[in-house]
Amino acid sequence: xxxxxxxxxxxxxxxxxxxxxxxxxxxxxxxxxxxxxxxxxxxxxxxxxxxxxxxxxxxxxxxxxxxxxxxxxxxxxxxxxxxxxxxxxxxxxxxxxxxxxxxxxxxxxxxxxxxxxxxxxxxxxxxxxxxxxxxxxxxxxxxxxxxxxxxxxxxxxxxxxxxxxxxxxxxxxxxxxxxxxxxxxxxxxxxxxxxxxxxxxxxxxxxxxxxxxxxxxxxxxxxxxxxxxxxxxxxxxxxxxxxxxxxxxxxxxxxxxxxxxxxxxxxxxxxxxxxxxxxxxxxxxxxxxxxxxxxxxxxxxxxxxxxxxxxx
Amino acid sequence: xxxxxxxxxxxxxxxxxxxxxxxxxxxxxxxxxxxxxxxxxxxxxxxxxxxxxxxxxxxxxxxxxxxxxxxxxxxxxxxxxxxxxxxxxxxxxxxxxxxxxxxxxxxxxxxxxxxxxxxxxxxxxxxxxxxxxxxxxxxxxxxxxxxxxxxxxxxxxxxxxxxxxxxxxxxxxxxxxxxxxxxxxxxxxxxxxxxxxxxxxxxxxxxxxxxxxxxxxxxxxxxxxxxxxxxxxxxxxxxxxxxxxxxxxxxxxxxxxxxxxxxxxxxxxxxxxxxxxxxxxxxxxxxxxxxxxxxxxxxxxxxxxxxxxxxxxxxxxxxxxxxxxxxxxxxxxxxxxxxxxxxxxxxxxxxxxxxxxxxxxxxxxxxxxxxxxxxxxxxxxxxxxxxxxxxxxxxxxxxxxxxxxxxxxxxxxxxxxxxxxxxxxxxxxxxxxxxxxxxxxxxxxxxxxxxxxxxxxxxxxxxxxxxxxxxxxxxxxxxxxxxxxxxxxxxxxxxxxxxxxxxxxxxxxxxxxxxxxxxxxxxxxxxxxxxxxxxxxxxxxxxxxxxxxxxxxxxxxxxxxxxxxxxxxxxxxxxxxxxxxxxxxxxxxx
Numbered sequence: 022x023x024x025x026x027x028x029x030x031x032x033x034x035x036x037x038x039x040x041x042x043x044x045x046x047x048x049x050x051x052x053x054x055x056x057x058x059x060x061x062x063x064x065x066x067x068x069x070x071x072x073x074x075x076x077x078x079x080x081x082x083x084x085x086x087x088x089x090x091x092x093x094x095x096x097x098x099x100x101x102x103x104x105x106x107x108x109x110x111x112x113x114x115x116x117x118x119x120x121x122x123x124x125x126x127x128x129x130x131x132x133x134x135x136x137x138x139x140x141x142x143x144x145x146x147x148x149x150x151x152x153x154x155x156x157x158x159x160x161x162x163x164x165x166x167x168x169x170x171x172x173x174x175x176x177x178x179x180x181x182x183x184x185x186x187x188x189x190x191x192x193x194x195x196x197x198x199x200x201x202x203x204x205x206x207x208x209x210x211x212x213x214x215x216x217x218x219x220x221x222x223x224x225x226x227x228x229x230x231x232x233x234x235x236x237x238x239x240x241x242x243x244x245x246x247x248x249x250x251x252x253x254x255x256x257x258x259x260x261x262x263x264x265x266x267x268x269x270x271x272x273x274x275x276x277x278x279x280x281x282x283x284x285x286x287x288x289x290x291x292x293x294x295x296x297x298x299x300x301x302x303x304x305x306x307x308x309x310x311x312x313x314x315x316x317x318x319x320x321x322x323x324x325x326x327x328x329x330x331x332x333x
Numbered sequence: 334x335x336x337x338x339x340x341x342x343x344x345x346x347x348x349x350x351x352x353x354x355x356x357x358x359x360x361x362x363x364x365x366x367x368x369x370x371x372x373x374x375x376x377x378x379x380x381x382x383x384x385x386x387x388x389x390x391x392x393x394x395x396x397x398x399x400x401x402x403x404x405x406x407x408x409x410x411x412x413x414x415x416x417x418x419x420x421x422x423x424x425x426x427x428x429x430x431x432x433x434x435x436x437x438x439x440x441x442x443x444x445x446x447x448x449x450x451x452x453x454x455x456x457x458x459x460x461x462x463x464x465x466x467x468x469x470x471x472x473x474x475x476x477x478x479x480x481x482x483x484x485x486x487x488x489x490x491x492x493x494x495x496x497x498x499x500x501x502x503x504x505x506x507x508x509x510x511x512x513x514x515x516x517x518x519x520x521x522x523x524x525x526x527x528x529x530x531x532x533x534x535x536x537x538x539x540x541x542x543x544x545x546x547x548x549x550x551x552x553x554x555x556x557x558x559x560x561x562x563x564x565x566x567x568x569x570x571x572x573x574x575x576x577x578x579x580x581x582x583x584x585x586x587x588x589x590x591x592x593x594x595x596x597x598x599x600x601x602x603x604x605x606x607x608x609x610x611x612x613x614x615x616x617x618x619x620x621x622x623x624x625x626x627x628x629x630x631x632x633x634x635x636x637x638x639x640x641x642x643x644x645x646x647x648x649x650x651x652x653x654x655x656x657x658x659x660x661x662x663x664x665x666x667x668x669x670x671x672x673x674x675x676x677x678x679x680x681x682x683x684x685x686x687x688x689x690x691x692x693x694x695x696x697x698x699x700x701x702x703x704x705x706x707x708x709x710x711x712x713x714x715x716x717x718x719x720x721x722x723x724x725x726x727x728x729x730x731x732x733x734x735x736x737x738x739x740x741x742x743x744x745x746x747x748x749x750x751x752x753x754x755x756x757x758x759x760x761x762x763x764x765x766x767x768x769x770x771x772x773x774x775x776x777x778x779x780x781x782x783x784x785x786x787x788x789x790x791x792x793x794x795x796x797x798x799x800x801x802x803x804x805x806x807x808x809x810x811x812x813x814x815x816x817x818x819x820x821x822x823x824x825x826x827x828x829x830x831x832x833x834x835x836x837x838x839x840x841x842x843x844x845x846x847x848x849x850x851x852x853x854x855x856x857x858x859x860x861x862x863x864x865x866x867x868x869x870x871x872x873x874x875x876x877x878x879x880x881x882x883x884x885x886x887x888x889x890x891x892x893x894x895x896x897x898x899x900x901x902x903x904x905x906x907x908x909x910x911x912x913x914x915x916x917x918x919x920x921x922x923x
């Protein structure tokens with residue numbers, strides 16, 4: 022419920038405007054939750070997502086960090102197949118595959134989230150400013166956006182990652198720089214429609230500052246759309262991190278799923294049939310990306326007025 | 334001297350797994366092509382500036398030397414010269430050239446070419462020739478006779494290990510322009526000439542019809558650059574290539590189980606070192622702590638070379654001790670108790686006593702004045718097949734004694750430039766030495782420390798000492814082999830004590846060839862050496878083509894399973910998404 026239609030439970034007129042808004046939002050959320058729960062695939066996505074987030078958070082409890090140490094792993098067998106001691110076998114440096122899978126989930130998901138936050142922040146800022154101020158501000162920002170949109174995404178990311186030092190921070194930066202334009206376009210279009218609404222004109226006529234209008238009217242109305250966009254941007258960020266790591270452009274000190282795939286390829290896991298080393302990470306990536314996509318699509322359909330209207 | 338590489342992958346920058354398409358095996362016409370796969374590209378085919386292993390192989394084939402070297406023991410053999418005579422107590426040698434020598438373009442090859450190359454490379458200090466010709470003056474007596482006079486006694490003579498270049502081509506390139514010359518003239522005095530080079534992909538040599546030696550029946554040799562060791566190993570298994578070089582210990586283990594493929598574990602003195610920036614003369618921006626010999630010693634005691642050898646080399650080669658100056662490893666002296674055994678407690682003690690303490694409790698020590706932390710930049714080579722494994726060990730060992738590292742990944746050219754500018758703290762790279770120890774030893778003299786990329790020396794640790802230089806000058810003119818060995822041993826002990834190079838591994842060149850198309854692969858030196866990319870590459874003249882040899886192809890089952898598994902996952906995921914979309918559309922249409 023992103024529109025200003027009066028919510029069903031808002032009959033009593035005696036509350037302060039703040040309390041009124043709170044109540045309205047609560048009702049909107051309840052409506053959203055109801056719609057979301059009806060979507061079985063979205064719920065499945067949510068469950069998978071929670072499972073992986075739990076895995077990432079509980080990594081230290083599940084598998085000690087020393088499992089990633091080459092020095093501490095010296096006495097393990099090389100390329101051992103899965104067994105009781107090593108549920109996902111060992112790699113070329115005798116490290117536990119399970120430890121790399123568990124700790125890799127942390128890096129992959131964390132990079133995905135951090136990069137998304139940055140992507141959305143840049144995209145939303147550009148979109149809102151361009152959409153709200155219009156005229157030359159809009160023209161300049163949109164040309165900039167177009168410019169970034171037409172540059173082929175992967176080569177740009179590779180070049181940036183190759184030029185910058187290979188660190189976690191820079192990977193996040195590279196992903197954000199290459200993926201903000203889509204969000205900017207989306208947010209701008211929504212801002213344009215919101216800006217035409219009567220209540221914005223009324224508010225302006227009553228003397229509200231531009232900052233006030235953006236904060237109190239524009240932002241709340243584009244927020245749901247941004248939120249849905251976040252869940253759809255995360256899988257793209259995760260895949261980008263994986264791609265860059267697979268190409269050897271990731272942080273060399275960190276174990277991520279993409280890094281595991283890169284090592285599997287460069288260290289002969291494929292020729293050795295050591296499927297236990299690379300398959301879990303590959304499947305992990307597919308599942309997390311799928312889960313985010315399922316949740317994101319559902320949210321988008323519930324929250325995006327255009328998609329919703331078409332559906333009903 | 335060659336910068337060696339056991340290596341791989343331009344970090345797969347474009348993500349392309351090179352799969353050789355037109356291998357020599359299936360060629361339809363009468364041209365016999367041999368294809369050799371490797372992971373490293375050339376830096377330049379120009380003899381005055383190239384420094385990587387691949388171009389040395391090209392030069393070995395393209396340029397005959399005055400004297401050749403025996404495959405078995407590097408003893409001097411007739412090359413361009415068919416005979417030589419000593420006079421003047423070893424200071425003068427007179428060489429007589431073979432009759433009717435010609436360059437591949439038909440120009441006569443005379444004593445003028447020899448004298449021109451030797452004198453010019455001395456005057457212009459060509460990096461690959463200079464230490465050999467430093468004291469030598471070449472004089473033309475007649476078309477087939479050249480006289481070399483050394484101003485000092487020279488233990489290397491009569492071997493004259495420089496690539497003779499064609500005067501009629503090189504006299505058109507002056508001293509300023511020569512560093513930028515592309516070296517693609519293809520004018521050969523040796524067995525093959527370089528006709529094409531597609532940087533990052535492959536290069537091709539064609540047989541020189543004017544070469545004085547034996548025709549081996551192979552018309553072309555193609556060197557194909559692969560982006561990773563797995564692709565290289567698979568190409569050899571499939572018969573797309575006839576031989577492979579540098580696929581690493583993992584690949585060697587896999588290939589040893591194959592029928593029809595012979596794995597060669599070649600030892601020719603190559604090693605991998607961990608170098609610390611000595612910042613001689615204050616050049617560059619190395620970490621000040623590395624100037625302190627106690628810190629350098631602590632680093633050496635902190636690292637367990639045995640574990641790195643076991644974990645990374647998998648038994649190929651041996652554990653490093655100190656600088657190996659020659660393809661003949663008997664030049665490495667016994668270091669006794671100066672070998673820096675793995676002893677982290679001693680490392681900790683050294684750092685504590687020298688005042689490098691962790692004052693702010695973040696697990697990283699600081700300089701004695703409490704300021705800058707001991708956080709070193711560590712350069713990992715993107716083109717090395719085992720660099721990331723070595724880095725995993727080294728950074729953990731340093732971390733355990735309170736030294737932090739920031740890993741930077743560089744390709745060979747970037748690292749070379751960082752070395753010349755002195756802008757690094759630690760890097761791991763390797764060398765493959767010549768036969769005579771002089772060139773390798775010369776690299777650590779003060780004259781080789783320079784910040785000028787155009788006239789760069791090879792002293793990549795930016796360390797030097799007067800004592801070392803004095804010993805270097807002594808061995809250079811010592812004709813008694815025993816006495817020279819003693820001096821060289823003193824130099825190496827001094828170098829080891831100064832600890833600017835921690836030699837981690839004594840490397841084996843891991844190579845393999847198919848036994849179905851060519852035979853007569855020669856190891857240099859005998860029994861232990863490599864068959865290709867060896868000191869003077871005698872294999873090529875010794876090969877013969879096996880009649881009816883061919884391709885037996887087929888994709889490895891491992892690769893197939895991986896492709897299928899990958900495909901299933903992708904198709905499954907895609908199917909899931911599509912199903913989800915169509916189902917939703919159906920729901921919504923209700």
